[in-house]
Amino acid sequence: MVRRTFILAVVLPLLVSTAHAQVLADYEKNITEYTLANGMHFIILEDHTAPVVSFNVQVNTGSVDEKYGETGMSHLMEHLAFNGTRRIGTRNWQAESKVFAELDRVYEKMLKARKEKQGEEYLQKLQAEFERLNGKAAEYAEPNEFGKIMDMEGSGGLNAYCSHDMTVFWVELPSNKTELWALMESDRLFNPVFRGFYEELEVVKEERRMRVENSPFGRLMEEFNNIGYSVHPYRNPVIGYPDDLEYMTRGRVAGFYRTHYVPSNIVVAIAGDIRPAELIPLLERYFGKARAGKKAESSIPAEPPMERTERRVTVRMDSEPIFLTGFHVPDIGHPDSPVLDVCSEILAGGRTSRLYKRLVKEERIALSTASWCMTPKYPGMFYIWAVAASGHTNAELESAVMDEIEKMKKSPVTEDEIEGARARLRMGFLTGLRERRGMAEELAWYGSITGDWRNLFRYTEKLEKVTREDVTAAMNRYMRMEDRIVGTVEKE
Amino acid sequence: MKKIWIVIAAGMLLGGCTYGRVERKPEGLRFPELRAIEKPQFTRERLANGMTVFLMEDRTLPLVSFQALIHTGAIYEPAEKTGLAEITFETLRTGGAGSLSGDGMDYALERIGARISTGIDRDIAWVEGLSHREDFPSVFGIFHDILTAPSFEQEKISLAVIGKKGEIRRRNDDISGIAEREFRRIVYGKESPYARISEYATIDRIRREDLVEFYGRFVCPSNIILGVWGDFDTADMLEKVRGTFGGWQKERIEKPSRIEVQFPETAHLNMIVKKDATQSVIMMGHGGLRRDHPDYFTAVVLSRILGAGWYSRFSRRLRQEKGLAYDVWASFLGEFDYPGLFIASAQTRMDRTFEVIGLMKKEIESVRENVSDEELAVAKDGILNSEVFWSDTKDKIIRRLMRYEYYGYPLDYPDRLIEGVKKVTGQDVIRVANELLLPGRLTVLVVGSPEKFDVPPPADTNTIPLNP
Numbered sequence: 001m002v003r004r005t006f007i008l009a010v011v012l013p014l015l016v017s018t019a020h021a022q023v024l025a026d027y028e029k030n031i032t033e034y035t036l037a038n039g040m041h042f043i044i045l046e047d048h049t050a051p052v053v054s055f056n057v058q059v060n061t062g063s064v065d066e067k068y069g070e071t072g073m074s075h076l077m078e079h080l081a082f083n084g085t086r087r088i089g090t091r092n093w094q095a096e097s098k099v100f101a102e103l104d105r106v107y108e109k110m111l112k113a114r115k116e117k118q119g120e121e122y123l124q125k126l127q128a129e130f131e132r133l134n135g136k137a138a139e140y141a142e143p144n145e146f147g148k149i150m151d152m153e154g155s156g157g158l159n160a161y162c163s164h165d166m167t168v169f170w171v172e173l174p175s176n177k178t179e180l181w182a183l184m185e186s187d188r189l190f191n192p193v194f195r196g197f198y199e200e201l202e203v204v205k206e207e208r209r210m211r212v213e214n215s216p217f218g219r220l221m222e223e224f225n226n227i228g229y230s231v232h233p234y235r236n237p238v239i240g241y242p243d244d245l246e247y248m249t250r251g252r253v254a255g256f257y258r259t260h261y262v263p264s265n266i267v268v269a270i271a272g273d274i275r276p277a278e279l280i281p282l283l284e285r286y287f288g289k290a291r292a293g294k295k296a297e298s299s300i301p302a303e304p305p306m307e308r309t310e311r312r313v314t315v316r317m318d319s320e321p322i323f324l325t326g327f328h329v330p331d332i333g334h335p336d337s338p339v340l341d342v343c344s345e346i347l348a349g350g351r352t353s354r355l356y357k358r359l360v361k362e363e364r365i366a367l368s369t370a371s372w373c374m375t376p377k378y379p380g381m382f383y384i385w386a387v388a389a390s391g392h393t394n395a396e397l398e399s400a401v402m403d404e405i406e407k408m409k410k411s412p413v414t415e416d417e418i419e420g421a422r423a424r425l426r427m428g429f430l431t432g433l434r435e436r437r438g439m440a441e442e443l444a445w446y447g448s449i450t451g452d453w454r455n456l457f458r459y460t461e462k463l464e465k466v467t468r469e470d471v472t473a474a475m476n477r478y479m480r481m482e483d484r485i486v487g488t489v490e491k492e
Numbered sequence: 493m494k495k496i497w498i499v500i501a502a503g504m505l506l507g508g509c510t511y512g513r514v515e516r517k518p519e520g521l522r523f524p525e526l527r528a529i530e531k532p533q534f535t536r537e538r539l540a541n542g543m544t545v546f547l548m549e550d551r552t553l554p555l556v557s558f559q560a561l562i563h564t565g566a567i568y569e570p571a572e573k574t575g576l577a578e579i580t581f582e583t584l585r586t587g588g589a590g591s592l593s594g595d596g597m598d599y600a601l602e603r604i605g606a607r608i609s610t611g612i613d614r615d616i617a618w619v620e621g622l623s624h625r626e627d628f629p630s631v632f633g634i635f636h637d638i639l640t641a642p643s644f645e646q647e648k649i650s651l652a653v654i655g656k657k658g659e660i661r662r663r664n665d666d667i668s669g670i671a672e673r674e675f676r677r678i679v680y681g682k683e684s685p686y687a688r689i690s691e692y693a694t695i696d697r698i699r700r701e702d703l704v705e706f707y708g709r710f711v712c713p714s715n716i717i718l719g720v721w722g723d724f725d726t727a728d729m730l731e732k733v734r735g736t737f738g739g740w741q742k743e744r745i746e747k748p749s750r751i752e753v754q755f756p757e758t759a760h761l762n763m764i765v766k767k768d769a770t771q772s773v774i775m776m777g778h779g780g781l782r783r784d785h786p787d788y789f790t791a792v793v794l795s796r797i798l799g800a801g802w803y804s805r806f807s808r809r810l811r812q813e814k815g816l817a818y819d820v821w822a823s824f825l826g827e828f829d830y831p832g833l834f835i836a837s838a839q840t841r842m843d844r845t846f847e848v849i850g851l852m853k854k855e856i857e858s859v860r861e862n863v864s865d866e867e868l869a870v871a872k873d874g875i876l877n878s879e880v881f882w883s884d885t886k887d888k889i890i891r892r893l894m895r896y897e898y899y900g901y902p903l904d905y906p907d908r909l910i911e912g913v914k915k916v917t918g919q920d921v922i923r924v925a926n927e928l929l930l931p932g933r934l935t936v937l938v939v940g941s942p943e944k945f946d947v948p949p950p951a952d953t954n955t956i957p958l959n960p
Binding site for chain 1: 527552603767839869
């Protein structure tokens with residue numbers, strides 16, 4: 001035991017830093033970057049181990065770009081991107097588009113009438129007209145044609161998600177279907193028609209009920225972020241508030257789309273069995289046609305520094321208790337970000353972490369503990385969760401968690417803890433390299449948010465250099481008790 | 493717009509069948525033939541002590557993965573001690589082994605970023621892990637000790653008991669979790685080994701001797717299929733495996749035999765009240781089939797047409813056309829060793845609950861009457877064209893091979909599935925839908941707030957209480 005620890009502590013760091021440099025050098029050889037005249041950027045990773053390709057499209061927009069009263073718009077747009085174009089998903093676009101225009105006029109009248117509390121009879125008349133027109137529009141639609149084509153041609157997964165920062169579309173296809181992807185993806189990114197708008201709005205409301213309203217954890221996160229930020233849009237739920245969803249219109253979503261879905265705001269990573277020389281002409285042909293647009297600058301208010309403003313929220317529902325606390329931390333580009341990842345590992349990464357050892361193994365007041373240092377595009381949040389064991393309370397968990405944080409602030413962590421944290425993060429990184437889809441996602445994310453995919457590799461190198469002093473300093477800088485945010489779920 | 497009627501070359505090539513006049517979009521695109529996937533070499537050996545070994549080299553990264561599948565399962569635990577299998581397998585990993593205490597093992601592994609975990613399902617159990625190539629000898633040694641010389645420290649047993657009781661206490665927090673668990677209990681029967689769940693009383697009866705006995709009954713070389721894959725040379729690794737496990741002598745005590753399933757009679761409509769929910773969870777279905785059933789291939793195609801995938805009837809009708817649900821699907825869930833279930837599921841707002849139940853039933857009935865050429869083509873081509881994703885990583889390939897070996901299925905089962913799917917016709921789908929989808933025998937479960945439903949639940953609804 002002792003001998004192995006010694007060897008690891010002394011030899012491995014050297015081995016590892018050369019290994020990382022080597023890995024980056026290998027990827028440099030296999031990655032080609034290409035930017036179209038309209039500004040759309042592609043990161044192409046050759047991997048010929050199997051005849052498949054992973055495509056990951058990241059539109060640099062998310063709920064942070066939504067205006068007041070428009071929460072949920074970027075996520076709704078992500079859904080609508082699957083509903084086809086002038087070419088895909090319709091039997092007759094000309095006729096269909098005319099019905100859309102009529103339908104939207106009636107819907108906007110309905111919204112106005114509801115807002116102004118006009119007579120029930122008038123509303124019912126509008127409602128009947130709306131249903132008639134919506135039925136007519138449905139006659140022209142080919143439901144789910146986009147997904148149908150991808151399914152039929154052998155997609156190994158087709159989906160999308162939206163975060164505070166990004167809207168991400170991904171699909172995996174057999175490599176002989178690369179042109180199909182280029183055709184379909186360019187069409188959906190640059191010619192969407194927001195078909196099935198009113199039904200999709202209902203689908204999103206169902207998604208909200210499932211993910212947020214019926215989920216203790218979902219409700220806790222929504223309420224927590226809402227008090228955790230006072231002005232920054234990270235306070236809003238990506239899925240949107242119910243009231244904002246009620247007032248969405250096709251026209252407003254189209255406006256959002258035009259502002260943010262411009263080529264220079266999109267980064268695509270393509271990983272798999274492709275040759276750049278064959279791929280690039282396809283990218284030119286299909287994506288090059290899109291008109292360059294002005295990259296939207298959202299005016300996003302900076303979160304004022306929190307000073308002695310502890311904030312608390314309690315969600316009461318039919319659920320056992322859950323404890324969550326958080327502290328403001330910087331964004332991905334800040335030098336403290338890798339340090340905070342090491343802090344998170346030491347606090348709650350695995351069974352040897354401080355919180356697990358104390359709360360679960362020794363005091364047995366928790367069933368599980370976890371932490372996540374979220375360092376996104378804008379200053380993020382260091383989250384810590386604990387789930388109480390039967391007969392124990394959130395108050396007990398809070399006092400134990402805060403006590404452990406204080407200890408990490410007062411005395412330095414051990415060299416052994418740092419080494420272990422680095423080893424786990426390093427192995428996590430290595431295993432991530434095995435996943436074609438995950439790699440495409442990481443490359444596109446770093447490419448888009450930080451401007452260079454190489455930062456993925458540089459970040460892991462920075463992790464290797466984190467010292468005990470860095471950890472103590474970061475803990476003291478960010479984990480101030482008087483500024484903590486606490487959210488709990490308590491049984492009704 | 494000029495429309496061209498074509499059948500895409502790749503579809504022909506892989507499908508080898510015609511669907512009538514099916515329009516392919518986007519028009520005019522032609523795809524080159526997909527290059528054949530290279531089938532990776534693997535080695536399969538039987539050690540003298542009866543252990544089966546699979547090895548596969550993958551030199552792309554300096555990592556080595558390993559997995560032992562063990563012939564056992566929660567179905568073999570005594571009913572009055574339900575939970576024993578899970579606690580045994582949790583403590584196998586956490587309770588120390590060989591010269592290491594449980595905490596010592598956590599440290600030894602986490603200190604170098606290596607992982608070993610254990611788990612048990614109803615009819616299979618596993619110990620698996622991953623390490624850096626450089627650390628493999630020591631990690632593999634720990635893995636060996638876990639399988640051959642576990643300590644089952646009392647302290648870690650009591651920790652597992654706290655965890656299990658915590659799970660029981662929290663199991664009704666999440667509405668989907670309630671639906672999945674209770675639906676299974678209704679259809680298989682709540683006493684069935686394939687559906688039963690732990691209670692405080694069954695956990696309280698479990699003693700350390702029970703764990704030692706459960707481990708001793710099943711964990712022996714001849715009940716284990718061991719796989720190692722990653723950055724190594726096969727000959728070296730085979731020697732390493734022989735050196736590590738070859739000397740482990742333990743007679744087979746029990747090769748567990750299959751426990752047959754008898755589906756009980758159930759009430760048609762069952763309801764569970766979750767008072768603060770805003771969305772109801774609906775599950776409906778009945779007994780299904782094993783993967784070795786002669787009609788399984790057709791059932792896979794039928795599932796795609798009815799409720800799995802973007803173009804399925806469930807997705808089109810309930811989600812896309814009506815906006816009634818975000819999460820909606822229907823499928824035959826084929827198990828290897830016992831009959832799986834046919835399940836249709838949706839989550840919808842409370843005041844549309846019975847409307848959605850009606851629509852789901854209607855789709856299940858209508859697929860027994862007709863299937864269009866288009867639907868058949870989308871389902872079959874989807875399966876055939878995506879076959880490459882079953883084998884696009886070595887990790888997927890070796891894990892799958894080991895599963896087939898474990899359940900006694902032919903190792904070329906995927907090839908047979910593909911051949912089977914190619915031959916499925918529209919008539920086959922309708923015949924199988926009529927034989928295997930039984931609208932008259934559907935068991936329906938709704939979890940929600942009945943006072944908010946669109947119609948009051950009928951008088952003969954069976955209301956199931958939630959405990960604890």
